[in-house]
Amino acid sequence: PSKEYEVKRRGIYKGVQELWYFVNQELEKLKKKGPELISTDLSNLIQEVISSGKEHEAVILNDVQDLSSMEGHDSWRAAEARSLSDLVQRRFHYLQNPADCSKARKLICNLNKSCGYGCQIHHTAYCFIVAYATKRTMILNSKKWRYHRGGWEKVFLPVSETCTDPSGLDRSNWPGTHETQVVELPIVDMLSPRPPYLPLAIPLDLSERMIRLHGDPQVWWIGQFMKYLLRYQPETQTMLDEAKENMNFRRPIVGVHVRRTDKVGTEAAFHSIDEYMFHVADYFNKLDMKQKVEVRRVYLASDDPSVIPEAKKKYPNYEFLGDVSIAKGAAVATRYTDSSLRGILIDIHMLAHSDHLVCTFSSQVCRLAYEIMQTLHPDASHKFKSLDDIYYYGGQGPHQQVAIYPHKSARPGEISFELGDVLGIAGNHWDGFSKGVNERTKQAGLYPSFKAIDKYHIVDLPSYSEVSS
Numbered sequence: 140p141s142k143e144y145e146v147k148r149r150g151i152y153k154g155v156q157e158l159w160y161f162v163n164q165e166l167e168k169l170k171k172k173g174p175e176l177i178s179t180d181l182s183n184l185i186q187e188v189i190s191s192g193k194e195h196e197a198v199i200l201n202d203v204q205d206l207s208s209m210e211g212h213d214s215w216r217a218a219e220a221r222s223l224s225d226l227v228q229r230r231f232h233y234l235q236n237p238a239d240c241s242k243a244r245k246l247i248c249n250l251n252k253s254c255g256y257g258c259q260i261h262h263t264a265y266c267f268i269v270a271y272a273t274k275r276t277m278i279l280n281s282k283k284w285r286y287h288r289g290g291w292e293k294v295f296l297p298v299s300e301t302c303t304d305p306s307g308l309d310r311s312n313w314p315g316t317h318e319t320q321v322v323e324l325p326i327v328d329m330l331s332p333r334p335p336y337l338p339l340a341i342p343l344d345l346s347e348r349m350i351r352l353h354g355d356p357q358v359w360w361i362g363q364f365m366k367y368l369l370r371y372q373p374e375t376q377t378m379l380d381e382a383k384e385n386m387n388f389r390r391p392i393v394g395v396h397v398r399r400t401d402k403v404g405t406e407a408a409f410h411s412i413d414e415y416m417f418h419v420a421d422y423f424n425k426l427d428m429k430q431k432v433e434v435r436r437v438y439l440a441s442d443d444p445s446v447i448p449e450a451k452k453k454y455p456n457y458e459f460l461g462d463v464s465i466a467k468g469a470a471v472a473t474r475y476t477d478s479s480l481r482g483i484l485i486d487i488h489m490l491a492h493s494d495h496l497v498c499t500f501s502s503q504v505c506r507l508a509y510e511i512m513q514t515l516h517p518d519a520s521h522k523f524k525s526l527d528d529i530y531y532y533g534g535q536g537p538h539q540q541v542a543i544y545p546h547k548s549a550r551p552g553e554i555s556f557e558l559g560d561v562l563g564i565a566g567n568h569w570d571g572f573s574k575g576v577n578e579r580t581k582q583a584g585l586y587p588s589f590k591a592i593d594k595y596h597i598v599d600l601p602s603y604s605e606v607s608s
């Protein structure tokens with residue numbers, strides 16, 4: 140399939156979802172108008188329309204998915220995903236394993252950011268992105284890492300086999316010059332000047348292939364850095380394999396992450412278990428129309444130990460995997476008094492290996508699981524439901540969209556734009572509307588999500604000609 144075909148096919152899938160978000164939300168609003176405006180009969184009728192509308196949506200989405208695997212497209216996609224990922228991984232390997240470490244240009248990354256596991260992995264990946272773009276070997280300083288006192292290499296394979304010595308002829312803080320042998324990178328929040336290739340940027344030389352292959356090339360690119368960084372040590376792999384076996388992890392399975400404790404009220408809103416389960420049910424209902432689902436299995440991860448028993452009690456028709464003891468450890472870990480590494484490794488691994496994710500993208504735990512998920516499928520960009528944010532990367536550059544249809548503000552709070560206008564997107568309200576600002580008119584507000592698509596930030600990065608393509 141051509142790039143245009145793939146982009147169009149995925150556009151239809153998203154379009155149907157957005158159409159249903161919109162219609163569903165408007166009907167729900169109508170239903171709630173109260174007896175003085177809406178009679179009980181009418182309210183019941185609206186409910187019926189919602190129910191069968193949902194089935195219509197499910198059938199079309201299933202059909203579009205079936206379409207994606209016809210005519211041998213699935214095998215093309217699998218081969219292309221492998222080939223593209225192999226190329227990128229070989230570049231990383233080349234970058235990280237210079238023949239002569241004493242002469243190599245280096246980037247020092249300190250794994251001492253005071254934040255949670257997801258945040259620290261994202262910090263490391265950000266360093267690695269800068270290393271790739273500047274063609275510097277990343278030296279990861281992980282001594283006394285809060286999640287493992289023994290350092291990164293106790294959990295993951297070393298980021299380099301040949302070059303771990305941070306020394307060099309001269310050393311400078313960011314940015315240094317091209318000639319500076321050793322440059323030390325600050326955390327992204329302190330980075331100045333900011334280079335153009337920070338997420339969600341994608342590399343020019345691979346962009347055509349990435350856009351053809353993947354529904355969100357921006358997250359695919361991040362996933363590749365995770366794929367290299369998070370190569371487990373054999374002991375870590377064994378621990379995860381055993382955990383998976385013991386909990387009887389089987390497909391189909393939906394991964395749910397409920398982030399509570401210190402996050403609620405500060406960086407995110409509270410969401411009840413029912414809100415998550417609504418979307419889990421939605422996933423299984425859709426699947427049920429294609430194949431008989433014998434067991435509705437859910438991997439449930441949370442930092443709130445009360446969530447698992449509550450879910451089990453309220454949803455007896457589901458099988459919940461997930462460990463209350465992990466959740467208890469997690470609740471402690473969020474206060475950074477302890478570093479329950481095993482628990483967070485298991486939770487993120489199982490979430491990433493689930494068929495679908497339901498979570499809040501405001502949490503780095505779930506965004507990391509989503510990123511890793513992309514390395515396990517040719518295109519898993521649609522395999523999620525976030526209750527709050529759209530995908531983002533901490534410290535990212537502006538996330539823009541471009542209008543593919545003009546829009547005239549129809550209601551208060553809406554913005555207008557012309558075809559081709561660039562919009563800064565702040566979020567999707569999952570009700571047919573996104574929020575953003577028209578960069579031409581400076582008008583900020585809501586707009587119909589289907590009228591704009593992501594404008595990728597494509598940057599010219601080294602193309603590693605030393606590595607055969």
Ligand code: GDP
Pocket residue numbers: 254255256257258259396397398402440441442465466468469470472473479482483484486501502503504
């Ligand atoms: P964020 O704060 O949710 O954006 O993500 P971070 O990973 O930066 O920090 C949250 C920390 O809380 C994690 O690293 C874990 O230590 C802990 N945590 C949060 N949710 C979970 C969970 O579902 N399972 C486990 N095991 N730990 C969690």
